[in-house]
Amino acid sequence: MEIIDLSTLPGTEARYTEFLKRVCDKFEMDHAAYAGMNPSEGKVAGHVTYNDDWKEHYQKHDLVMIDPTLHMAKRSIAPVDWSRLERSQNFQRVFRDAHDFGLPSQGVTIPVRGPYGDIGFLSVTRDCPKEEWRKLYTHVISDLQSMAVHIHDNVITSDEFAGALYHPNLSTREAEILQWVAAGKSQQDIGDILSISHRTVEVHLRSSREKLCALTTPQAVGRAIAVGLIGTG
Template identity: 75%
Template sequence: MEIVDLSTLPDEDAQYDEFLKKVCEKYEMDHAAYAGINPAAGSIHGHVTYSDEWKVHYQEHGLHLIDPTLHRAQRSIAPVDWSRLERGKDFQRVFSDAHDFGIPDQGVTIPVRGPYGDIGLLSATRNCSPEEWKKLIGNVITDLQSLAVHIHDNVMSSDTVSRMLYQPSLSNRELEILQWSAAGKSQQDIGDILSISHRTVEVHLRSARRKLNALTTPQAVGRAIGIGLIYPG
């Protein structure tokens, strides 16, 4: 996976918008959106590729207060495919309006949880058949999880308070193994390269995931890239 390095993009707000556009282009999505809450800094962040008209409508009608794609994902640790959401009155209200703006009810929201109570939500949507969506999301969900961590950690570390807190201490071996993981190497590959057993590789990865507050290795890789500990593969 080639992660767009946010540090190479222009000013802060523009770089997140550009990042989301590149995610859409690379993974064949119509739209992408990121929302983040940072209680340590008392800040809320939002970046989307949706039209200005939809953004204004969404805010003016308070749809963020009832949007099930956000509220369900906030309570989840796993990606939330919108096809599995209950089609209740809140869902119908949000997406009957969304359809008027050309936004489909087919998408996914990926939650990211940080070490200081912060939470980020990366959503992506595409207007296609259920069969096409199932095939597409199956191929890209792992990359999207890493990208969710990448943008979340960049946004959170832009807050001064979080910048002071968001620097976990990883060993050189843990960083080395994460760097090889970012390059697409399997645990067996890494073991062969470093002349250690794949079980030892897993021990280091488990430690790195714990220190980075990541559920999976792709999330750990995305987080390490996002805070500048390793480089995109």
């Protein structure tokens, strides 16, 4: 899974850092992190207040592939208190490493589902006794959910986020077939031109529609043209 650090995109560092610092200050948290995911592309774009050493370690060891705070939240509509995950093997693996970098294993991840199949996650963490965490969690969780929606809405509408997260990678054959569709050719025509079966053409078109989050082939063609993956016909 590809990880895109939003803070490395031009003009975004101050904006995303300010988002997360405000969350930490307002809700008395030690760290905050935002991640946005495009499930069809397997890309995660995000920004965190964690130190660079942990960020480098997390990416180098592909911990995003097993991080239960993200994978559980991806399947949930409710906030995921990390205490629910403590017995899982992957939690122990990820947070054993995190502990080595001075990070606590106490926190919550709040999922937000957007209008284009996108999913956002706001995570916050605080190093404190469990009883203190439970009281703080109860007091702030409602406001944190509102903040998660606010952050996701702001980030997803930014040009930087859209460019990083919603630029699908079509295969050469998928792009070629969509180009022929844009030129007005039928699936049978395309199969004859490329010397492949009609069924194979449909398989590639189905894959293209999934990658472009399109319900129909014409919609897939329009989106492919819009992001410059194919010409206008």
